[in-house]
Amino acid sequence: MDDFGWILTVFFVLLGCAVVAAIFLLNKSKEQSRQSDENIARMVNALPEDKRTPFLMQLNTVKKNPTTAVLLALFLGGVGAHKFYLGQTGLGIVYLLFSWTTIPGWIALIEAFSLSGKTAQYNEKKAQEFYQMYTGTYPVRY
Secondary structure (H helix, E strand, O other), X not given: OHHHHHHHHHHHHHHHHHHHHHHHHHHHHHHHHHHHHHHHHHHHHHOOHXXXXXXXXXXXXXXXXXXXXXXHHHHHHHHXXXXXXXXXXXXXXXXXXXXXXXXXXXXXXXXXXXXXHHHHHHHHHHHHHHHHHHXXXXXXXX
């Protein structure tokens, strides 16, 4: 019985560490998302009035939804669906090749906590590409 108590203690310590790490990743992801949204808003405001609507229309056609990315990671992360969704085809193929080991599934479960920030970075990167296309200059990051 003494061995079982030790195993239980280790399990709860690891579980506590996992919860703390998940909370940290969620908060970091939220901050990245907020910062990305602010940067996109600055880009839109810096555009001339006649270019804002086409810019936003083009951005909305390629913009990725963070909820979709998280759901893909949770339910199909073992085969790399969230990586394919975010345009990371190489990593998606690696996840697919190693899916039989279940390791990509565990990694995707951990990544699900930070995917909204990664999705925001993807959206900001696309916005920067379109901004450069419309103005010929690269936007200033704050």
